[in-house]
Amino acid sequence: MAIILDHVNYIYDEDTAMAHAALIDVCLNIPDGQFVGLIGHTGSGKSTLVQHLNGLEKPTSGCVFYDGKDINDSDYDKKSLRAKVGLVFQYPEHQLFETDCFKDVCFGPKNLGLPQKEIELRAYEALKQVGFDDEYFYQSPFDLSGGQKRRVAIAGVLAMKPEVLILDEPTAGLDPKGREDILNLISKLHQEMGITIILVSHSMDDVADYVQRIIVMNKGRVAFDGAPKEVFSHYKELEAIGLAAPQVTYVMQELKSAGFAVNTDATTLEEAKNEILKAFGKC
Amino acid sequence: MLRDITLGQYYRADSVLHRLDPRVKLVATFMFIISLFIVKNFIGYIIAALFLVTGIALSKVPPKFIFRGMKAIFFLLFITMLFNLFLTPGKELVSFWKITITYEGIKMAVMMAIRLVFLITGSSLMTLTTTPNNLTDGLESLLRPLKAIRVPVHEISMMMSIALRFIPILMEETDKIMKAQMARGADFESGSIIKRAKSLVPLLVPLFISAFRRANDLAMAMEARCYRGGDGRTKMKPLIYAKTDYMAYAAIVLYLVLIVVFGRILF
Numbered sequence: 001m002a003i004i005l006d007h008v009n010y011i012y013d014e015d016t017a018m019a020h021a022a023l024i025d026v027c028l029n030i031p032d033g034q035f036v037g038l039i040g041h042t043g044s045g046k047s048t049l050v051q052h053l054n055g056l057e058k059p060t061s062g063c064v065f066y067d068g069k070d071i072n073d074s075d076y077d078k079k080s081l082r083a084k085v086g087l088v089f090q091y092p093e094h095q096l097f098e099t100d101c102f103k104d105v106c107f108g109p110k111n112l113g114l115p116q117k118e119i120e121l122r123a124y125e126a127l128k129q130v131g132f133d134d135e136y137f138y139q140s141p142f143d144l145s146g147g148q149k150r151r152v153a154i155a156g157v158l159a160m161k162p163e164v165l166i167l168d169e170p171t172a173g174l175d176p177k178g179r180e181d182i183l184n185l186i187s188k189l190h191q192e193m194g195i196t197i198i199l200v201s202h203s204m205d206d207v208a209d210y211v212q213r214i215i216v217m218n219k220g221r222v223a224f225d226g227a228p229k230e231v232f233s234h235y236k237e238l239e240a241i242g243l244a245a246p247q248v249t250y251v252m253q254e255l256k257s258a259g260f261a262v263n264t265d266a267t268t269l270e271e272a273k274n275e276i277l278k279a280f281g282k283c
Numbered sequence: 284m285l286r287d288i289t290l291g292q293y294y295r296a297d298s299v300l301h302r303l304d305p306r307v308k309l310v311a312t313f314m315f316i317i318s319l320f321i322v323k324n325f326i327g328y329i330i331a332a333l334f335l336v337t338g339i340a341l342s343k344v345p346p347k348f349i350f351r352g353m354k355a356i357f358f359l360l361f362i363t364m365l366f367n368l369f370l371t372p373g374k375e376l377v378s379f380w381k382i383t384i385t386y387e388g389i390k391m392a393v394m395m396a397i398r399l400v401f402l403i404t405g406s407s408l409m410t411l412t413t414t415p416n417n418l419t420d421g422l423e424s425l426l427r428p429l430k431a432i433r434v435p436v437h438e439i440s441m442m443m444s445i446a447l448r449f450i451p452i453l454m455e456e457t458d459k460i461m462k463a464q465m466a467r468g469a470d471f472e473s474g475s476i477i478k479r480a481k482s483l484v485p486l487l488v489p490l491f492i493s494a495f496r497r498a499n500d501l502a503m504a505m506e507a508r509c510y511r512g513g514d515g516r517t518k519m520k521p522l523i524y525a526k527t528d529y530m531a532y533a534a535i536v537l538y539l540v541l542i543v544v545f546g547r548i549l550f
């Protein structure tokens with residue numbers, strides 16, 4: 001069920017004066033069950049890219065394959081694709097519309113034409129999975145806090161039981177605690193359900209601790225693609241395109257240039273701690 | 284999906300027409316429209332066409348862009364032509380079954396088509412070369428005399444400029460909400476009319492909520508900066524006529540004279 005992008009180009013407002021290439025020659029292969037971080041500066045084309053993965057946008061040229069089939073073939077069933085590749089948008093305000101949260105989460109499964117019982121069961125499960133309190137189930141989604149709205153929005157997509165879950169900046173506008181909660185939640189979903197997850201963000205610190213692979217976008221192109229350690233080793237180039245490696249990387253680099261025998265590959269706080277203790281001969 | 288609508292859009296460029304005072308452009312468009320309805324012969328239309336082509340050439344807007352907006356009115360144009368063609372009484376040319384085509388009918392249909400195309404092109408040329416803000420500024424300034432009879436000119440033009448400003452924002456928002464709901468399997472395109480009307484609820488609720496929130500924010504921001512209507516309000520960039528503007532007025536007068544002299548003589 002891998003997702004494959006083959007030389008995808010996308011131009012907004014083609015053949016007008018405002019024509020703007022948002023994706024340029026993007027080739028990617030995202031295998032089953034991977035936890036991917038998609039990073040890029042504002043306007044680098046992250047949102048545009050993920051909208052190609054479930055057929056909301058059609059490439060100007062190039063192909064997108066899901067499960068070995070071209071999703072833009074005229075006889076491809078886009079609706080079932082959208083159930084399999086779930087996309088949670090940047091702003092929950094764009095999708096919440098029902099009178100209460102439970103009904104809102106039911107919207108997705110209802111569109112799949114499932115029986116009523118199944119719909120409600122899935123909605124309940126999804127809301128539980130995202131750690132949403134029972135007491136808010138029948139509250140209006142518009143009265144919730146930002147973090148809770150996000151949870152309902154994620155549940156709304158989870159209820160369709162997708163094989164791939166894409167989250168577009170799920171931590172935007174949240175406080176540090178809310179941010180960590182959501183990230184832990186996503187990580188838990190990945191471990192428990194084994195689904196493919198694509199996490200869009202513009203902060204390396206957000207994703208460094210969680211993901212298996214990082215794809216860096218710059219001005220519509222894939223700039224780097226690899227394991228976090230590998231990508232962070234290019235921290236100088238990352239800075240040049242307006243991103244930064246996690247703070248830990250900088251600390252380790254500084255220590256090394258100050259003459260300590262540390263391994264600069266450490267990307268998470270935990271690894272860094274061990275490295276530093278080792279260098280000081282404490283462990 | 285909604286990006287194809289170009290009617291009333293602004294096209295950024297640097298041209299004589301773009302720099303012209305919005306009042307001149309408003310007056311010119313108004314006079315041009317009137318001229319289209321007083322013209323009685325084809326010489327008049329040729330003069331009007333020359334005026335229009337000069338405008339397009341001066342505007343530096345690609346003609347392709349101007350005529351793209353025409354697609355939207357193609358249907359209207361077609362119907363108008365059909366009615367004129369078949370329903371104008373006069374000298375019979377061809378006749379089959381119950382339909383007769385007359386010489387006057389053909390003339391009328393062609394004239395009507397030219398008129399409509401010119402009218403749309405002329406007014407698109409104005410909106411393409413004038414920012415909405417400038418347009419409402421110009422309108423406010425032209426309508427100022429009406430203040431004497433207690434027409435709230437400033438308020439009307441402020442409402443207009445806010446409404447114009449929000450059209451692209453709301454269109455973009457609609458696009459995003461549509462996508463977010465389609466990602467959850469919503470279907471806006473198929474099914475019966477009732478089903479389709481129902482499918483708009485998940486689109487309209489977030490859209491209205493967002494529109495109200497934006498309106499509220501804007502009102503708050505205006506209040507925070509002590510906005511209190513038009514009385515005693517000065518402008519950062521007041522409209523002042525330059526030499527080219529007077530030349531443009533002269534061109535308009537010349538055009539009107541030509542139209543009245545040549546365009547109204549019957550042949």
Ligand SMILES: Nc1ncnc2c1ncn2[C@@H]1O[C@H](COP(=O)(O)OP(=O)(O)OP(=O)(O)O)[C@@H](O)[C@H]1O
Nearest residue numbers: 012020022040041042043044045046047048049202
């Ligand atoms: N609907 C649209 N019409 C025209 N251009 C667009 C549209 N949406 C995005 N773009 C342009 O495409 C480019 C990529 O936008 P995109 O939204 O994919 O960026 P992003 O990486 O998601 O940025 P952000 O971090 O701000 O969400 C930008 O330059 C943007 O101006």
Ligand SMILES: [Mg+2]
Nearest residue numbers: 046047090168
């Ligand atoms: Mg984005």
